[in-house]
Amino acid sequence: MQAPAPPQAPPATWTRANKDSVGSTLQGPRVWFTAAEGMLTEVFYPRIDIPQLKLLNFIIADDAGFWCELGGMDGHVIEEPMVGVPALIVRHRHPRFEFTLKICPDPARDVILIDAHLEGDPTLRPYAYALPRVGENAEHNQAAIGQSANLRALLAWQGPFGLALMAAHEGEDGWRRLSVGHLEASDLASDFRRHGRMTWTYDQAGPGQVVLGGELPRRVTLALGFCTSAQSAATLAHSALVDPFDDAWDTHIRQWRSWLAxxxxxxxxxxxxxxxxxxxxxxxxxxxxxxxxxxxxxxxxxxxxxxxxxxxxxxxxxxxxxxxxxxxxxxxxxxxxxxxxxxxxxxxxxxxxxxxxxxxxxxxxxxxxxxxxxxxxxxxxxxxxxxxxxxxxxxxxxxxxxxxxxxxxxxxxxxxxxxxxxxxxxxxxxxxxxxxxxxxxxxxxxxxxxxxxxxxxxxxxxxxxxxxxxxxxxxxxxxxxxxxxxxxxxxxxxxxxxxxxxxxxxxxxxxxxxxxxxxxxxxxxxxxxxxxxxxxxxxxxxxxxxxxxxxxxxxxxxxxxxxxxxxxxxxxxxxxxxxxxxxxxxxxxxxxxxxxxxxxxxxxxxxxxxxxxxxxxxxxxxxxxxxxxxxxxxxxxxxxxxxxxxxxxxxxxxxxxxxxxxxxxxxxxxxxxxxxxxxGGKVPRRPFCSWNPRHPHHRLPQGLMLRLVLPAPALVHFGYDDWHTPTDVLARDCGLDVWYVDLPTADLAVGQRIVFTFQWQRDGRWEGRDYALTVVPAAPDAQD
The missing domain is CATH 1.50.10.10 (Glycosyltransferase)
Incomplete structure (x- = not known):
């Protein structure tokens, strides 16, 4: 059944910028994660400049009307498995429960793994929901419920990118109920806000800002896979769930510990x-x-x-x-x-x-x-x-x-x-x-x-x-x-x-x-x-x-x-x-x-x-x-x-x-x-006064030679005051295809002018304007 969309889509924003953690593998897999406010936030694939997910959050609820969203909730603490290792342990503490998340990338695949464990009141159950931002335009995402062998998958895709969220517990499918929807209309969080529990079970959504969600057991491992299609992403996610979470966790820590050493x-x-x-x-x-x-x-x-x-x-x-x-x-x-x-x-x-x-x-x-x-x-x-x-x-x-x-x-x-x-x-x-x-x-x-x-x-x-x-x-x-x-x-x-x-x-x-x-x-x-x-x-x-x-x-x-x-x-x-x-x-x-x-x-x-x-x-x-x-x-x-x-x-x-x-x-x-x-920290003496047509100026400190710096070979035609004693000189290449002419100006008195123009040699075109610099008193010596 198709999930209803909102009359007007909300702005496609991101999550808060002040992250608590960032992470990736050292090399190989092409996936990067961030975490903030106790939840997984933007995830990037297949390059570090392409975000594909806005967030993955959890809801803890019972059947009597109690529920709470964990992202942004006070009372969570974060821990490092080892200083400097980009993996994360988040402990959400509430009078009725403690919910622990362990987050790390799979060292072998384009997958983010999350091990989740709910303890406390036995009437409570966890729910997960994810906001994909697959591809370039969030408003064009598609979502559906799919299957990979014996595990169900929440899928999202757009163009050449696909995402799959899967869950497993002791080798079995970890999802209880599943639903996909549209943000602020038919998503899991909106369902809880309206009904106090999960009531919707849509199996298709989009195009639009889609949301993936579902009910989970109290102990579960989630795999968030990325690839060139949703089904390919599901294959990667399923592969990552075959081995115990601790294997990936320990390998990731060991590799980073070796690099930090x-x-x-x-x-x-x-x-x-x-x-x-x-x-x-x-x-x-x-x-x-x-x-x-x-x-x-x-x-x-x-x-x-x-x-x-x-x-x-x-x-x-x-x-x-x-x-x-x-x-x-x-x-x-x-x-x-x-x-x-x-x-x-x-x-x-x-x-x-x-x-x-x-x-x-x-x-x-x-x-x-x-x-x-x-x-x-x-x-x-x-x-x-x-x-x-x-x-x-x-x-x-x-x-x-x-x-x-x-x-x-x-x-x-x-x-x-x-x-x-x-x-x-x-x-x-x-x-x-x-x-x-x-x-x-x-x-x-x-x-x-x-x-x-x-x-x-x-x-x-x-x-x-x-x-x-x-x-x-x-x-x-x-x-x-x-x-x-x-x-x-x-x-x-x-x-x-x-x-x-x-x-x-x-x-x-x-x-x-x-x-x-x-x-x-x-x-x-x-x-x-x-x-x-x-x-x-x-x-x-x-x-x-x-x-x-x-x-x-x-x-x-x-x-x-x-x-x-x-x-x-x-x-x-x-x-x-x-x-x-x-x-x-x-x-x-x-x-x-x-x-x-x-x-x-x-x-x-x-x-x-x-x-x-x-x-x-x-x-x-x-x-x-x-x-x-x-x-x-x-x-x-x-x-x-x-x-x-x-x-x-x-x-x-x-x-x-x-x-x-x-x-x-x-x-x-x-x-x-x-x-x-x-x-050595000292001001050098000024060797000359440079000038170039990119930033022309009109003042020449007394006593300095004038060096013209030009972008191409040129014939420089110059004279003094009102073009007295006009002279032509060819610019020389400094060796970088930067051309220059040193004009004899060191003996000019204050108030005198040097005037010049030039002909570009590659096309024979004259500059079409005259430039003039007036000699002014030299600035005080800047040296100590």
Whole structure:
């Protein structure tokens, strides 16, 4: 009998984002699970970016009208079979019963196994219901009751994907009564809400948001199988139920225990922090795909998933997060894991040298922005592997050359900062791309290397001219001379006064657009971490005072920092979820970054490690954000504890790992050594003034040569003032298909101009406009 559908389908949302557990096998089977609120939540198959199930929950009921849903019910506890092993024990406790779930993936099949045991009042029975999200569109799912040999199956399918939920007890069919239905119309939970017991027994449902459900014995093993059809999924699920659950459980634990045994604790690490480090290593490993080797998603979670219908969530690949995680594998002395990441990045680099803002595992972009730090990070990864003699035979030069060319032609202005919002110049991004130029130059011939290093030196020398502001009301209030701003608009290349321009904060409902000079972030700390500035540089110390005054929140778990002033990415003041606007909350990730600065300043990083650990959720997973103001108990929001944004954030776990090993080493272990050797934290002298048509500017500091950086061969026609003494010169290739001309401007006086245009040699086309730069007084020497 066909189950009735609702007049209007409810929104196809996900479950809550703050997970208690995530899990997968080490390799082989292609299934990943999450758990939250005491139940199984999103399950992914056959790739880590394709969720196929929203949740699997249980109801405990008798025949007298008592019933309760377990997911979200107070009174459950979660346990690990062993620290760092991605398997889960959940104990639901109620005055009338205790219901225990053991959840793990089958080590040999694309199946999730759940062993369930109800104890207590003998009149009670368990019921299970599952919400499939098979295939691309939840509204097109189909469901039915099927059969596999002597076991019945609850089936769901759409297109090339199928799911089967089966149950067994001592080799016999575990299901008592079965039913399929439509969400909020004819599903098992709606049946109980309406009748206080199970009354419906539909055998077909869909298309729509279908629900699978049925009655179970008090002791049962469930198998949730996935394959290319529902019947194939049933065959896998049935196969998994043939052997005892404990066999799969023990094998899974043994395999993970062997992998974790490779990890050596940092010297002197406290047991609690060592446990968190093992969990963090597991989180990184669990978020790797088993088809696209080396690919990792940012999280097996969707921000504020219980109100979100978006498909992407955080189960997408960001090149930045990927390399940050690879750095954590280096810290764990697992360079082979990092090498897999590099190979994946080489395969997904775009022809012009950049990587997508984020993407599905196969390389299809999700968002289309460009962030220059995501172009620089893969170069740093290749350089790190080379420094460790861990590249093997992997050819990295084509990737490095393409990435460097993109940086040279597009930098120093990034279309987006690392928080994926504004175009301009940002300290974190500049630190990464300058470091990439320096580290990547080591792979090049001498002539090309000198050219690339020259641009790196120039951009490094200009950081203060672009990003440092003094004499503001903020500086006066806090008692400092000046500070680095969060981001400078592109116009700052032409005029430092552009820092007074309003800069809209995109995720604020009030449309706030304070001047760039009034916006502060912790991004400047990357200048110290990567060796471009010293920790005791007065500008760094003053900016830290400003950042601590404006961004730091002391919570019962320890200090935490906001991303930047005015951030709107977080819950609203009343605790309701972010909906495109909100109020940014504290990020444990930034506590780790602050801890890395403490090391550079000769301080102890231990308090920052302890704070990050204290901010972890109940299963030890680190969240993206924590609540940072008065508690709202009704919404589960408490100071220093996870909010409704993503948990776990893989990047945060990677930062914890790196901080732990950096603490033992006495310095940031991801500091690029070539950068440190070249700069040692000191500002280099500016070798010239560069110009390119991508970011044209009109001011030339007195005493500097002008270097034109062009994307193609060109004849440059230039003169002085009103085209006096016109001259033609051909651009030269630096060796990366980046062309340049050095114009003699060092002897020009303040007020003089150099004018130029060019003819593109590949098609003979003239640029069609004249450019002019006016000589201005040189900026004060930024060196200490």
């Amino acid at each position: 490779q990890i050596i604790p940092p010297e002197g690490m406290a047991p609690r922090l060592w446990a968190q480090l093992l969990r963090s290593a597991m989180v990184l490993k669990t978020h790797k795909d088993h088809t696209f080797t080396g690919a990792m998603v940012a999280s097996l979670s969707t921000p504020w998933g219980h109100v979100s219908t978006q498909r992407g969530g955080y189960h997408l690949v960001w090149a930045r997060d990927l390399v940050e995680s690879a750095g954590a594998f280096f810290a764990l002395a697992l360079p082979g894991e990092a090498h897999e990441v590099l190979r994946y990045l080489i395969a997904t680099q775009q022809p012009d040298g950049h990587w997508h803002q984020n993407q599905w595992l196969g390389g299809k972009p999700y968002w289309s922005g460009i962030q220059l730090d995501e172009v620089g990070f893969p170069v740093l990864l290749a350089a790190k592997l080379a420094a460790c003699d861990a590249l093997g035979g992997t050819p990295v030069l084509p990737m490095i050359r393409a990435a460097l060319r993109f940086l040279l032609l597009e930098g120093p202005v990034s279309p987006q900062d690392r928080w994926e919002e504004d175009p301009g110049l940002n300290a974190f991004t500049l630190a990464v791309i300058i470091a990439a130029l320096v580290e990547g130059a080591a792979f090049l011939d001498q002539q090309t290397r000198d050219f690339v290093l020259g641009l790196a030196d120039e951009w490094n020398a200009c950081i203060e001219d672009w990003l440092y502001v003094s004499g503001t009301a903020i500086a006066a209030r806090i008692g400092v001379h000046g500070y680095y701003v969060r981001i400078a608009p592109p116009e700052v290349l032409d005029d430092h006064a552009a820092l007074a321009m309003p800069l809209p904060i995109r995720n604020r409902a009030d449309g706030a657009a304070p001047p760039a000079a009034d916006q502060v972030a912790l991004d400047f700390l990357q200048l110290v971490r990567f060796g471009l500035r010293r920790a005791d540089d007065v500008r760094i110390r003053d900016t830290l005072k400003v950042a601590d005054a404006l961004l730091k929140v002391d919570t019962p778990c320890g200090p935490v920092w906001h991303r930047y002033t005015g951030d709107g990415y977080g819950e609203h003041a009343d605790g309701t979820p972010y909906d495109g606007t909100g109020i940014g909350r504290g990020w444990p990730l930034l506590t780790g970054e602050r801890g890395h600065y403490a090391l550079a300043a000769g301080e102890d990083a231990q308090p920052y490690l302890e704070a990050m650990d204290a901010m972890a959720g109940r299963g030890g997973l680190l969240p993206e954000q924590v609540w940072d103001t008065d508690p709202i108990p009704a919404l589960g929001l408490f100071p220093g504890r996870p909010t409704g944004s993503v948990q776990p954030l893989v990047w945060a776990h990677g930062e914890f790992i790196k901080l732990a090993y950096s603490q033992a080493a006495g310095h940031a272990i991801d500091r690029p050594e070539g950068v440190w050797q070249r700069y």
